[in-house]
Amino acid sequence: MPIEFKKRPGIVAYLTTGDPDLATTLEIALAAIDNGADVIELGVPFSDPLADGPVIQRASGRAVARGVRLTDVLEVARQLRAARPACGIVIFSYLNPVVRMGMKNFCAATADAGVDGVLLTDMIVEEADEYLAEMRANKLAPIFLAAPTSPDARLKAIATASQGFVYAISRVGITGTQQKVAGDASQLVARLRTFTEPRGIPIAVGFGISNAEHVHAVGKFADAAVIGSALVALIEISKSSQAPAAVGRFIAGLRA
């Protein structure tokens, strides 16, 4: 399935898989898609999430404590694909669980689960030769992060190596909510466009995007908005049985 943003801005929903449990993550993902999310990022819980703020750190910690593994995340992806053949599915992970599985095994298993793309938080383009080769062999889209601090030469390499979309980080820092969308974001997207446009690769903006106002602001200059910590925080305060409906309402309200 190619990753597509049908309406602008598209919505990418990040979920820490297995928080509160695997079955609920699947229900939440279904509710997000049915209420307008174009892409689900299934986060792989990791013991040392050094790019994440307190909300995702806590969710990741709960899921790790429950014993959620990369193979479990791929199983949720498989079920999600079976239930919603047209949605975009991205595996979002730190590198070590993938290295432990083996890059070749990981890419084959990920493709087999019906996933579209992969984003590895601590994988930079210069180190990605084997990763890119395995991704290509399995027809998976590698998605790289672009940062406000990345000089143009890096943005070019990132845009060239990415498929599906490029994930533009809205500001320097870790994941988590913020008051408003930083000025960094529009400047970064403008610089990235030079390199993504010729290849027709869309740009999603994430980090700190947490309400309809932010999504509207991002929609003025980017193709999609990534909602992460805001969803994870909503799930944290909701009862398991009510989390899917709460997330569905939240997503529906983002483009209102």
Next chain:
Amino acid sequence: MSMSANLESPVSFAVGARAGRFGVYGGRYVPETLMAALEELEQAYAEAQADPAFQAELDGLLHHYCGRPTPLYFAKRMSEQLGGAKIYLKREDLLHTGAHKINNALGQGMLARRMGKRRIIAETGAGQHGVATATVCALFGMECVIYMGEEDMRRQELNVFRMRLLGAEVRSVSTGSATLKDAINEAMRDWVTNVRDTYYILGSALGAHPYPTMVRNFQRVIGREARAQILEQEGRLPTAIVACVGGGSNAIGIFYDFIGDKDVRLVGVEAGGRGTALGDHAARFQKIDGGVPGVLQGTYSYVLQDDAGQIATTHSVSAGLDYASVGPEHAMLHDSGRAQYTSASDAEALAATSALARTEGILPALESAHAIAEAMKMAPRMAKTDILMVNLSGRGDKDMGILAREMNLQGAKG
């Protein structure tokens, strides 16, 4: 799903870029936000290395401020009692601030100043790197924030006081096992957030390129001095060199100038903790329930982890060795066989502390006591003509609270 086939060939994870590689290990695995800063650092470090004035100022400060060269001391009584090799101690414990850590903190502090960065952050385990960094920041008038695990703040309380006295802000980290690994996570989060004006003084030969190379180069002075000193005192090279290995900066510092001397055995000593099960030690090179290659905090090296790739908790009586991964250059030396790695348990380290204190009147840091423990095992099996050099990387004043509790010294509470 079984991963066992993959585990038998741990180096199958292919090498991408060549920069900062030690064999297949090392590299750069960080969030993209940090890449510009790492490239800037690499460039600035290369320029500083090529600048004779930088090296001259560093040498001057190492001599006049830190007290280099440190002595290479023949431990006569201990050698006689063990009845084997002649034991020499490289006395990094006599260095200003009490450990080898100042060699690197001073070098990086000068680099930060040269780069115009006014805000310094660092992580610390035992507190020695934190104290060294706080010292350098006081010397250069720079703002200093130190991240330290809550557990480490408790067990190395004296060093927390020292850092605060020196004007540093010490921020406690309560996530994970609240030790060194968690302090590095938090320091990296700070760096990602404040990357435009902040310099991260990493304390060991760990992390993303150029840190492992840069930290090793700042610590090389230990081995360079020791080589000249042993040639002067004995007229020949040592039979073996022993050093403790947490991240591995004191070990790589003393090993490096001897790597080409194939007859000199290099022995790294990891923390054996309270047992051999995963979670009870920090022996990354242990054969069973030890580490396998993986990526933690920016570098590819041996990592203690479970079979799903979650980082394992670790245990050691010494906060400075209590870490799930190890410097990538040690991973290379391990695989090539050029260095051998072994471990000493908590109990052996405590016994070695007491033995060195009573035979030589020298109180080693608990970290360095792991190297002493291995030397005590090796020396009796060696010839009287053999020379065993031990890197005494730090002094034990900071460990009084732990020693009092663990050894039930008279007058200690609880």
